Amino acid sequence: MRPSAPPPDQSLGALGWLRANLFSSVGNTLLTFVGVALFLIVVPPVVEWAVLEATVAGTTKQACDGGGACWVFIKVHLPQFIYGFYPEAERWRVNLAFAILVGLVALLFIRPMPKKGWIAAFTAVVFPFIAYLLFFGGIFGLPVVPTSEWGGLFLTLIIAGVAIAASLPLGILLALGRRSEMPVVQAVCTVFIEFWRGVPLITVLFMASVMLPLFLPGGVTFDKLLRAMVGWALFAGAYTAEVVRGGLAGVPPGQYEAAKALGLGYWRRMRLIILPQALRIAIPGIVNSFLAIFKDTTLVLIIGLFDLLGIIQAIATDPEWLGYAVEGYVFAAAVFWAFCYAMSKYSMRVERQLNRHKQGV
Amino acid sequence: MTRVNDSNADSGDVRSAVRFEDVNKWFGDFQVLRDINLDVAPGERIVVCGPSGSGKSTLIRCVNRLEPHQTGRIVVNDVELTEDVRQIERVRREVGMVFQTFNLFPHLTVLENCTLAPIWVRKVPKAEAQALAMEYLERVQIPEKAEAFPGQLSGGQQQRVAIARALAMQPRIMLFDEPTSALDPEMIKEVLDVMVELARSGMTMLVVTHEMGFAKEVADRVVFMDEGEIVEEAPPRKFFGEPETVRARQFLSQILAH
Numbered sequence: 001m002r003p004s005a006p007p008p009d010q011s012l013g014a015l016g017w018l019r020a021n022l023f024s025s026v027g028n029t030l031l032t033f034v035g036v037a038l039f040l041i042v043v044p045p046v047v048e049w050a051v052l053e054a055t056v057a058g059t060t061k062q063a064c065d066g067g068g069a070c071w072v073f074i075k076v077h078l079p080q081f082i083y084g085f086y087p088e089a090e091r092w093r094v095n096l097a098f099a100i101l102v103g104l105v106a107l108l109f110i111r112p113m114p115k116k117g118w119i120a121a122f123t124a125v126v127f128p129f130i131a132y133l134l135f136f137g138g139i140f141g142l143p144v145v146p147t148s149e150w151g152g153l154f155l156t157l158i159i160a161g162v163a164i165a166a167s168l169p170l171g172i173l174l175a176l177g178r179r180s181e182m183p184v185v186q187a188v189c190t191v192f193i194e195f196w197r198g199v200p201l202i203t204v205l206f207m208a209s210v211m212l213p214l215f216l217p218g219g220v221t222f223d224k225l226l227r228a229m230v231g232w233a234l235f236a237g238a239y240t241a242e243v244v245r246g247g248l249a250g251v252p253p254g255q256y257e258a259a260k261a262l263g264l265g266y267w268r269r270m271r272l273i274i275l276p277q278a279l280r281i282a283i284p285g286i287v288n289s290f291l292a293i294f295k296d297t298t299l300v301l302i303i304g305l306f307d308l309l310g311i312i313q314a315i316a317t318d319p320e321w322l323g324y325a326v327e328g329y330v331f332a333a334a335v336f337w338a339f340c341y342a343m344s345k346y347s348m349r350v351e352r353q354l355n356r357h358k359q360g361v
Numbered sequence: 362m363t364r365v366n367d368s369n370a371d372s373g374d375v376r377s378a379v380r381f382e383d384v385n386k387w388f389g390d391f392q393v394l395r396d397i398n399l400d401v402a403p404g405e406r407i408v409v410c411g412p413s414g415s416g417k418s419t420l421i422r423c424v425n426r427l428e429p430h431q432t433g434r435i436v437v438n439d440v441e442l443t444e445d446v447r448q449i450e451r452v453r454r455e456v457g458m459v460f461q462t463f464n465l466f467p468h469l470t471v472l473e474n475c476t477l478a479p480i481w482v483r484k485v486p487k488a489e490a491q492a493l494a495m496e497y498l499e500r501v502q503i504p505e506k507a508e509a510f511p512g513q514l515s516g517g518q519q520q521r522v523a524i525a526r527a528l529a530m531q532p533r534i535m536l537f538d539e540p541t542s543a544l545d546p547e548m549i550k551e552v553l554d555v556m557v558e559l560a561r562s563g564m565t566m567l568v569v570t571h572e573m574g575f576a577k578e579v580a581d582r583v584v585f586m587d588e589g590e591i592v593e594e595a596p597p598r599k600f601f602g603e604p605e606t607v608r609a610r611q612f613l614s615q616i617l618a619h
Binding site: 252254255257258259260261262263264265268272273276277280354356357 | 425456
C-alpha cells in the first residue's frame with residue numbers, strides 16, 4: 001500500500017497563527033482590536049479593586065481603609081454565611097454530615113470499587129436520614145435545632161440537594177408516564193407536568209408557605225422548610241421530566257422493539273435498555289435543570305428562609321457593616337459559580353465515561 | 362385445553378409452531394393484512410416474499426406481537442396472542458427475532474447483548490449465560506468480538522451478533538425481517554451463511570427476504586404476498602419454476618431482472 005501523505009502544514013509558526021486566528025480579514029482585525037480594548041478597560045480596574053487595593057487583614061470595618069474591596073467583611077462573617085443562625089456549639093454536626101457525604105461520594109469516585117451499587121443506594125436512601133437526624137437533633141442527646149435556625153450555604157445545599165435528588169427519579173417516572181400507552185397514566189402525568197411547569201416557582205413557594213397551612217386541618221403543621229422542599233421537588237421534577245422525555249424520544253424505536261422481542265417486561269426494558277440510553281442523551285439538559293434548581297434556591301428568601309444570598313443580604317444591611325454589599329454579592333456569585341462549575345465539570349466526565357462505547361477500539 | 366406448551370416441552374408436542382386463522386389488521390383505515398391463513402409446522406422454513414408494502418414484514422411482526430392484529434387468531438406454540446401481556450411475553454421468550462437494522466443495544470458489549478435476556482428473562486446464572494453466549498458467538502463466527510461494542514463492528518458483524526443474541530434465548534422459532542436489506546453487498550453472504558447453517562440445524566424459521574437464492578436453497582415453502590394477502594404458497598421449486606398467479610410471475614420477473 002502507498003504510505004499516506006502527511007496532512008498539509010496548517011500553522012506557520014506564531015505569525016501564521018496570529019494571521020489565521022486574529023487578522024484573517026478586515027472584520028476580524030477590527031474585532032481583535034475591539035476585544036483588546038475592552039479587556040484593557042475592564043480587567044485592570046477589577047484586579048485593582050479585588051486584589052491590589054483590597055483589604056484582607058483586620059477584623060473590623062475600620063481596617064478597610066484601602067480604596068479596594070473589603071474582604072474583611074467576608075472573613076468576619078464567613079461562619080454565618082456558611083451555617084446561618086445554626087448555634088455555634090452545634091456546628092460540628094453540620095460538618096460531620098458533610099464529611100460523611102464527601103466520604104461517600106469519594107468512595108463512589110474510585111472506579112474499581114466493589115459493591116458500588118450498595119454505596120450509592122446508601123448515599124441516596126440512608127444518608128438523608130442520618131443527615132436529618134444530625135441537623136435536627138432531638139435524638140442521642142443532641143439538642144434540637146429547629147429549621148428556622150438553619151441558613152447560609154448549608155441551607156442552600158440542603159434545599160438544592162433534596163430538590164435535585166428527588167427531581168431525577170420523579171422526573172423519570174413522570175416522563176415514562178407521559179409516554180405510557182395507558183391513557184389514564186398518560187393524562188395524569190401530562191396534567192401534573194403542565195401544571196407545575198405553568199406555575200412560577202415563587203408562586204409555588206408562597207403556596208407552600210402560606211396557603212398550604214390554611215388547607216390543613218387544625219393542629220396539623222408541617223415544617224416550613226419541608227413544605228418548601230416538597231413544592232420545590234415537585235416543580236423540579238416536572239422540568240426534569242420534560243428533559244428526560246426528550247431523551248426517551250431520542251432512543252430509536254428499534255431499541256424498544258428489540259427489547260420487547262427478547263421477552264423483557266416493561267420495567268426491565270426501561271431500566272436495562274431504554275433509560276441508560278435516554279439519560280445519556282438527556283445529560284446536558286438534566287445538568288442544565290440541576291444548575292437552575294441550585295441557583296434558584298436563592299428564591300427561598302421570599303418565604304423567610306435565609307440561604308447563602310439571603311444571609312449575605314441580611315448582614316449587609318447591618319448598620320455596623322453598611323456599604324459592603326458589593327463584596328457580599330461578589331462572594332455569593334463566586335460560591336455559586338464554583339458549585340455550578342464543579343457540577344458542570346462532573347457531568348462532562350460522566351458523559352465522557354458513558355460515551356466510551358462510541359469511540360473506536 | 363391442558364398446558365402442553367410448557368417452555369420445556371419439545372417441539373414435538375406442538376402441532377403447529379405458528380398458526381394464523383383469518384387474521385386481519387389495519388393501520389388506521391388502511392388494511393395491511395387480509396384474511397391471512399397460514400400454518401407453520403415445527404422445523405419448517407418459510408420464506409415470505411412480495412413487493413414492498415405487501416404486508417410481509419407486518420405478517421411476521423404479528424408473530425411476536427410487535428404489531429397487534431385486530432381480528433382472527435394467531436397461535437404460537439399453542440399460546441394464543443391476545444391483549445394479555447403475560448401470554449405475549451411467554452410467546453416472546455420462545456420466538457427470536459432478527460431485524461433489518463440489527464437493533465443491537467449500543468451501550469452494552471457484544472457479550473452483554475447476548476447474555477442480557479437469558480439472565481433477566483430466563484433467569485440463567487450469569488456464568489452459564491456467558492458460556493452459552495460464547496457458544497452462539499462462535500457459531501456465528503465472531504467470538505473474538507465479545508468485548509467490543511456494537512458501534513465498533515461492521516454491519517455484517519452486527520447482524521451476526523444479533524442472530525447470536527436471539528439464539529442465546531434458545532428460541533423454538535426464529536423470525537428474520539429482511540435481515541440483509543441494510544447490508545453492503547459484500548456482507549450479505551456472511552449473514553446468509555449463518556442463516557443457512559441455522560436452517561440446516563432444524564430451526565423453525567420465518568424469513569422475510571428478497572434473497573431468492575436463499576429461498577431456493579433452504580425454504581420448505583415460499584409464501585408470496587401482495588396487497589396484504591397471501592397470493593401463493595408453494596415449495597420453492599414450484600414457486601420459482603411455474604408460479605401460478607400473474608402477480609407472482611410479475612414479481613419474479615422484476616426481482617430476477619436485475
